[in-house]
Amino acid sequence: MREPAADTVVCDACPIRCVIKPGRTGSCDRYGNVEGVLTRMDPLLILHRAQAQGAALVPFASREGGWDGELVPTGDVVVTGAGAGTTYPDYKPAPFIVSAQVEGVDTVTVVTEAIFSYCGVNVKIDTDRHVGPERQIVRARGEAVGHVTTGQYGSQMLSLGGVNHLTGGSKREGLVTMETLLALCSGEQAELSVDEGADLTLQAGQPPVINGTVEERMRVGCGSATIGMFAQQWYEHVDEVVVVDDHITGVLSEHQAGRYLDIPPTGTKVKGRRSTPGRYFNVANPGTGWGGTDIEDPLAILEAFDPEVARPGLTLLMIGTTGEHHAYFVLDDALRPVPTPLPDDLRLSVERIRENCEPASTSVLFMAGAGGSLRAGATVNPVALTRSVGRTFTRVTCGGAPVFVWPGGGITFMVDVTLVPPGAFGYVPTPALVAPLEFTMRRDDYAALGGHMEAIVPVDEVLARPDVRHS
Amino acid sequence: MSGPLAARTPDGSRLHLQHGPIDLIVEAWGEPADVADAYRRAWERFQPLLDELVAELPALRRPLEPSADAFSGSVARRMAAAVLPFGDRFITPMAAVAGAVADEICHEMTVGGGLRRAYVNDGGDIALYLSPGTSFDVGVVAVPERPALLGRATLRSDDPVRGVATSGRHGRSFSLGIADSVTVLAADAARADAAATLIANAVDLPGHPAIRRTPASELDPDSDLGERMVTVEVGALGSDEVARALERGVDEAERMRHDGLIVAAVLGLEDRVSRVAAPSAPVLASADGR
Numbered sequence: 001m002r003e004p005a006a007d008t009v010v011c012d013a014c015p016i017r018c019v020i021k022p023g024r025t026g027s028c029d030r031y032g033n034v035e036g037v038l039t040r041m042d043p044l045l046i047l048h049r050a051q052a053q054g055a056a057l058v059p060f061a062s063r064e065g066g067w068d069g070e071l072v073p074t075g076d077v078v079v080t081g082a083g084a085g086t087t088y089p090d091y092k093p094a095p096f097i098v099s100a101q102v103e104g105v106d107t108v109t110v111v112t113e114a115i116f117s118y119c120g121v122n123v124k125i126d127t128d129r130h131v132g133p134e135r136q137i138v139r140a141r142g143e144a145v146g147h148v149t150t151g152q153y154g155s156q157m158l159s160l161g162g163v164n165h166l167t168g169g170s171k172r173e174g175l176v177t178m179e180t181l182l183a184l185c186s187g188e189q190a191e192l193s194v195d196e197g198a199d200l201t202l203q204a205g206q207p208p209v210i211n212g213t214v215e216e217r218m219r220v221g222c223g224s225a226t227i228g229m230f231a232q233q234w235y236e237h238v239d240e241v242v243v244v245d246d247h248i249t250g251v252l253s254e255h256q257a258g259r260y261l262d263i264p265p266t267g268t269k270v271k272g273r274r275s276t277p278g279r280y281f282n283v284a285n286p287g288t289g290w291g292g293t294d295i296e297d298p299l300a301i302l303e304a305f306d307p308e309v310a311r312p313g314l315t316l317l318m319i320g321t322t323g324e325h326h327a328y329f330v331l332d333d334a335l336r337p338v339p340t341p342l343p344d345d346l347r348l349s350v351e352r353i354r355e356n357c358e359p360a361s362t363s364v365l366f367m368a369g370a371g372g373s374l375r376a377g378a379t380v381n382p383v384a385l386t387r388s389v390g391r392t393f394t395r396v397t398c399g400g401a402p403v404f405v406w407p408g409g410g411i412t413f414m415v416d417v418t419l420v421p422p423g424a425f426g427y428v429p430t431p432a433l434v435a436p437l438e439f440t441m442r443r444d445d446y447a448a449l450g451g452h453m454e455a456i457v458p459v460d461e462v463l464a465r466p467d468v469r470h471s
Numbered sequence: 472m473s474g475p476l477a478a479r480t481p482d483g484s485r486l487h488l489q490h491g492p493i494d495l496i497v498e499a500w501g502e503p504a505d506v507a508d509a510y511r512r513a514w515e516r517f518q519p520l521l522d523e524l525v526a527e528l529p530a531l532r533r534p535l536e537p538s539a540d541a542f543s544g545s546v547a548r549r550m551a552a553a554v555l556p557f558g559d560r561f562i563t564p565m566a567a568v569a570g571a572v573a574d575e576i577c578h579e580m581t582v583g584g585g586l587r588r589a590y591v592n593d594g595g596d597i598a599l600y601l602s603p604g605t606s607f608d609v610g611v612v613a614v615p616e617r618p619a620l621l622g623r624a625t626l627r628s629d630d631p632v633r634g635v636a637t638s639g640r641h642g643r644s645f646s647l648g649i650a651d652s653v654t655v656l657a658a659d660a661a662r663a664d665a666a667a668t669l670i671a672n673a674v675d676l677p678g679h680p681a682i683r684r685t686p687a688s689e690l691d692p693d694s695d696l697g698e699r700m701v702t703v704e705v706g707a708l709g710s711d712e713v714a715r716a717l718e719r720g721v722d723e724a725e726r727m728r729h730d731g732l733i734v735a736a737v738l739g740l741e742d743r744v745s746r747v748a749a750p751s752a753p754v755l756a757s758a759d760g761r
Contacts, residue, residue, distance in 0.1 A: 014490060020691075
């Protein structure tokens with residue numbers, strides 16, 4: 001065994017234990033020797049905001065006068081944590097602590113890649129289709145990676161990841177969870193399935209795919225709201241409209257809006273539980289058919305027409321809340337609805353419903369707690385950083401992207417993964433996710449909270465580093 | 472210390488295996504259950520693989536000694552077998568490491584039977600599995616920054632090719648020559664890997680002042696190339712010089728083809744491309760029909 005020279009480093013990232021000379025990388029090209037220090041070689045990301053926004057950008061008038069509304073003037077360059085490397089446990093100063101003179105105020109950005117054992121994603125899926133009952137398990141490749149959580153307006157919500165799936169279950173569960181989170185955070189596709197629910201293909205910023213069908217639109221409103229929005233356009237052209245919806249199915253003639261327009265009763269009887277006139281709950285089970293129900297044949301939600309009220313020739317439009325499903329019927333002499341082509345003057349309203357449905361998308365928020373030892377990388381008095389963030393003296397960003405910091409203890413934040421630079425998320429085999437994290441504050445505030453003043457590097461020096469990637 | 476990792480690629484169809492410097496992209500075609508089984512086998516074989524190699528690394532970094540004991544790891548044995556016929560040139564089993572890993576995983580995946588096709592791509596060194604009647608289309612790119620196809624070939628199940636490997640100055644390993652890329656089609660990936668390394672070494676202009684070289688050990692103390700001078704920079708070359716350097720590589724490739732060690736090769740240096748193949752062999756035809 002050769003004795004390594006003084007300026008070489010022995011990499012301990014894998015069993016090969018490469019002996020790396022200064023300025024060289026190991027056999028993987030991922031780790032290198034930078035001036036005698038083992039260094040992760042993915043380049044630091046520098047966001048040139050001014051460049052990205054174009055030279056023609058007119059500066060904010062307020063910048064002339066000093067404060068531009070930012071808590072800390074950020075200048076034109078943001079150094080992100082992507083590629084900064086990490087130290088774990090974080091007793092050493094965070095990999096980069098960058099200072100910049102911005103309009104006379106010395107600002108300090110603590111740049112690190114944080115390892116998050118406590119992290120997950122919240123996924124908002126714009127659909128009224130049934131993806132699975134709330135609280136049901138969400139799986140990836142058979143492993144439990146999260147659950148269906150409280151639905152929101154026009155959307156189904158998933159909560160994925162978290163420490164219990166990452167490290168609380170089997171090794172494979174942790175690995176699959178980590179891979180799922182990484183894929184979603186990196187803007188890649190994740191294949192998921194919900195127990196007693198649907199198969200999902202999800203990708204941040206893309207329409208969700210539910211049981212193999214691309215979900216194109218959100219619903220325009222619930223069935224009742226749809227009646228309210230379109231009653232005026234319908235009442236001259238059709239006797240009755242039933243808007244099929246998993247939440248509230250609306251019936252035009254009974255609905256407040258129909259009454260207001262003096263629409264006469266039609267003898268239409270809808271199954272389900274009547275909430276208020278013209279508004280019905282539970283007309284069917286949740287599913288991937290009409291209006292987020294399991295209905296494929298809309299007549300299945302109707303009882304026989306009331307012979308006392310209904311008359312032959314009565315016209316009926318049935319439509320889902322996205323306009324994707326619709327059918328038009330005329331009652332025959334036996335008061336049975338007969339499918340009939342949609343008249344042109346109704347087609348417009350059907351198309352208008354479709355038009356008013358927003359494109360369905362999938363949004364992914366990464367949520368993590370930068371607690372514990374990570375804060376020690378930024379300051380010798382970790383709780384001071386938490387307090388400083390809490391009092392908004394310190395701005396937290398994730399790869400330069402704005403984050404929402406939860407009130408309360410710790411530094412628990414959420415970030416839209418599509419705003420984080422590509423490739424910023426990584427992993428360690430713990431398993432846990434690695435994400436960039438920056439704390440920006442005034443230099444004097446940084447000193448006051450016990451910052452690693454000795455480790456501060458002027459921003460020009462970081463920009464001059466050979467491994468810096470500009471974006 | 473990081474352990475071996477497995478992940479599906481974003482589209483879900485491929486498997487990505489990584490441990491230390493080994494980065495494999497694996498894809499199999501067949502019934503879903505057979506594919507799943509093949510991926511599971513690949514992952515199980517992959518996990519201990521790097522540790523097995525590391526255990527025999529010092530011997531793998533030296534030229535084969537006829538008296539030496541056989542290697543105990545199956546990947547190490549593949550490496551040794553791949554370089555054995557090239558014993559008259561300087562070569563160590565490390566010249567075949569990437570191809571041998573690809574062969575090993577590909578073999579393991581197909582043990583269960585049932586797959587239609589599969590490949591294991593180890594950083595450009597590719598092991599193939601083809602059931603009867605199937606084929607693969609292969610393309611060659613010399614310099615990643617200039618992703619023009621140097622050539623393409625259709626490899627059919629009745630062609631004697633199950634390995635494709637590329638070597639050159641721009642990859643992770645050192646080269647003794649100046650080729651931008653040498654791609655070899657051979658019976659398996661380990662043999663293709665070793666041959667590509669040697670052909671790329673042969674594409675050279677010894678003593679040319681525009682070529683800067685450094686002892687390998689200066690760059691990597693553990694390199695199997697020891698004090699040998701590896702290429703670090705190639706300055707401006709005249710077009711006749713480019714042709715002469717390529718000709719040396721073509722001679723080496725022709726010898727290998729004559730000895731039945733490779734099926735075909737395509738050599739690229741600057742804007743020139745040379746091909747070596749028997750008339751009946753699958754040829755890496757130029758993408759633009761040249």
